[in-house]
Amino acid sequence: MIDLHCHLDLFPRPEMVVREVEAAKIYLLSVTTTPKAFPKTAQLPGRVSRIRTALGLHPQLAHERHEEVGLFCRLISETRYVGEVGLDGGDEFARHLVLQKDVFNRLLRACSDAGGRFLSIHSRHASGEVLEALAAHPGCGTPILHWFSGPMRDAERAVAMGAWFSVGLPMLRSKRAGTLLSKIPRERILTETDAPFASTQGEEYPVQALTSAVAELARHWKCAPLDAEQQILANMGRLIGAGHSMIANSSLSARQANAGN
Incomplete structure (x- = not known):
């Protein structure tokens, strides 16, 4: 299974979550909210090869942590992954949007x-402002929109x-899920939890939330859950490369074998 957006360091007991993720054979992207959090968070997985750590500067913290952009630039050589970054135009953060845009453009x-x-x-x-920034920095890499809630045109x-x-x-x-999924090629979709902020209760990692997300995708795609899982794993392999493709295939084979028992 794939969790492409999880705040591992913000769980009450992240070391326990690492063990749960390893036991469940989940590929997980551990996003951070500030550059200062990255070095320590990157140490949490230890030897667990399925967990990668992303370097982030959350837009909701940009007005408080914008001075960490320099640290972000110094640390970026240590990871292939960046997140959580972006813009937030919600009522409580809209007044900081100009500063957020400056920070986001510097990160890109x-x-x-x-x-x-x-x-x-x-x-x-x-979402419109995020797309404008991405268009202005075509060499920034591969954007993966986390929990997209913008208009369909975006x-x-x-x-x-x-x-x-x-x-x-x-x-x-959500009520708009079907419409949104009809606009997105299934080859461009990956699963996430955004835990511990969503999909979870208590201190444990929400393995069931990933299983249920795959089942919901299968319902929308009108296919079997195993076919939906195979699609997600293939997507991950195609996105990241051959090395992760092999991990994805081994995970899928294990689930197929279990399904046959």
Whole structure:
């Protein structure tokens, strides 16, 4: 299974979550909210090869942490992954949008200068502005829109720009899920939890939320859950490369074998 957006360091007991993720054979992208959090968070997985750590500067914190952009630029060589970054135009953060845009553009420029990265991007109430910034930095890498909630025209534009989307259970159970999924090629979709902020209760990692998300995708796609899981695993392999494709295939084979028992 794939969790492309999880705040591992913000669980009460992240070391326990690492063990749960390893036991469940989940490929997980551990996103951070500030550059200062990255070094310690990157140490959490230990030898667990299925967990990768992304370098982030959350837009909701940009007005408080904008001075960490320099640190972001110094750390970017240590990872292929960036997140959580982006823009937030919600009522409580709209007054900081000008500063957010400046920070986001500086982060995208750093990604471009580093040769491109995989980016997990926040775009709440600012999807149009996020797409404008991405268009201005075509060399920044591969954008993956996390929990996309923008208008359908922006979803269509994002698809045309080559963006991917990570979707979680609450999003897939929303009233607009069917319409949104009809705009996105299934080859560009990956699953996420956004835990511990969503999809979870208590301190444990929400394995069931990923299983249920795959089941919801299968319902929307009108296919078997195993076929939906195979699609997600194949998407991950295609996005990241051959090495992760082998991990995905081994995970799928294990589930197929279990399904036959």
